[in-house]
Amino acid sequence: MSQSHALPGVLQFGVRLALAFAAIVLLPVGIARALQRSPMPDVSAWIAQRDARIQVRVFDGETGDVRPMPLNTYVLDVLLANCDPNAPTASLEAASIAVRTYAVRSMLHPSVQARREHADLTDNPSLDLAMETEHELELSIGSQSALAFIARAQAAIEATDGKILTYGGQPILAFLCQISTGRTRSAEIALGSPVPYLRSTPCPDDATSPARVSTITYTLGALNQALSAHLSGFSGLRAIRSSDGFVQAVKAGGAVWSGPAFAADLGLASDDFTWVARGDRLTFSCYGRGSDLGMSLHEADVLAERGMSFAAILAHFYPGTRLEDMQSFVQSLGISGN
Incomplete structure (x- = not known):
């Protein structure tokens, strides 16, 4: 075979080799770099949280099953269902503490409905806090928007790991709602009994939304x-x-x-x-x-945008409460959060 006829074959072999190299080496590197640029959470930090070592039992009303899940996963599912995907960091942190508090209190004092099912909580939004999985969020707002929101929500949960609200030495009933009617409800009217930290709080930004x-x-x-x-x-x-x-x-x-x-x-x-x-x-x-009880997440977003910290937001909606570590409370359940 002459050199003039052999040259195209060599070129074809070189092209095939280049394509194979791109597929085996360059493409995975490109994907990895793209993932590094995207807001992917630090998985090791997520599973190393104290929240991750606490199991909460949630009754699934659709299947009739009780699902044990890590506390941080429960908090995340509630944030995804209730918070605005563009919520400021401080309001996401405040919401994380409120939801964690709600869960820890429910583990200590489960409702009649949850106790009947041998659970701590239910996924019924008329009984407990609404929940949404990461997959459900992706279907509702799209994969990219969901990925960004999940990463920010996880960062807020990690930043507040183990923090809860107490009143009189006990975790509070940390109710929350997506947006109020213009002011939150008092427990005296809504529940028939006064609760010092669940007062009617004006929410002027809710009223005009x-x-x-x-x-x-x-x-x-x-x-x-x-x-x-x-x-x-x-x-x-x-x-x-x-x-x-x-x-x-x-x-x-x-x-x-x-x-x-x-x-x-x-x-x-x-x-x-x-x-x-x-x-x-x-x-x-x-x-x-x-429910219009407790913290309005919409009003909390506005307060955070104005520079209010998560601690100040929580004090605004749950007056008289204290930020504490959950450790002693979970230990009373025979659970180690360390």
């Missing part, structure tokens, strides 16, 4: 299906309200629902709602998102 109000519409058939009811029309519906406007109960003929149960069955954003009937449709207007 369009996100404070949401609407949802039902046909009569869809309403009956959601409530497992047999209403013949909307005219018989009556709401009984507390002094702060929240619905305590809804009556229709002989049927009665508590305000929270009615809102949960219909997927309403809060227990503060009104309705208007137009023909065969009933439109609900809901004010705030969540």
Whole structure:
């Protein structure tokens, strides 16, 4: 074979060799560098947390199973479900401490519903704090946005590892909501008993936010299906309200629902709602998102943007509480957080 005929074969071999080198060496290096530029969390730091060594038992209402999970994973799932993906660091840190406190208190004093299921908590947002997995978050806001939010939320959890709020030497009922109606509720009205650190707190930034109000519409058939009811029309519906406007109960003929149960069955954003009937449709207007107790995450975001620290935000919404380490409380459960 002549040299002129051999040259193209050599060139082809060289091209194939270059492509193989790119696939085996350059491509993985490029991917690794891209991942280094992305906000990937430090896995070793995440699993080394004291939070990671505490197991919390969560009752899954959909499957009927009790799922043990690390405390930091529980806190993360609650942050993903309730916090704004662009929330400032200080408000994410405040929320991390509030959720950790809620979980530790629930481990010490589980609710009747959780105890019945041999769990510490439930994933039912009408009973406990709403939760969302990383996969569910990716489906709702996209992979890149989810990745960035998860990394920031994990950093906030790591920065506050082991910190909880106490009052009178005990972890508090650290309720929170996504956005209030314009002020948070007092425990005396919402729970029927005063709690010193759960006072009605003005939230002026919530009051002016369009996100404070949401609407949802039902046909009569869809309403009956959601409530497992047999209403013949909307005219018989009556709401009984507390002094702060929240619905305590809804009556229709002989049927009665508590305000929270009615809102949960219909997927309403809060227990503060009104309705208007137009023909065969009933439109609900809901004010705030969540229980309206404790910390408003939306108001906390604004306070953080103005320079308030996580400690100051927590003191604002839970007056009279103290920041403490959870160690002595988890040890009383026979758990070592070290």
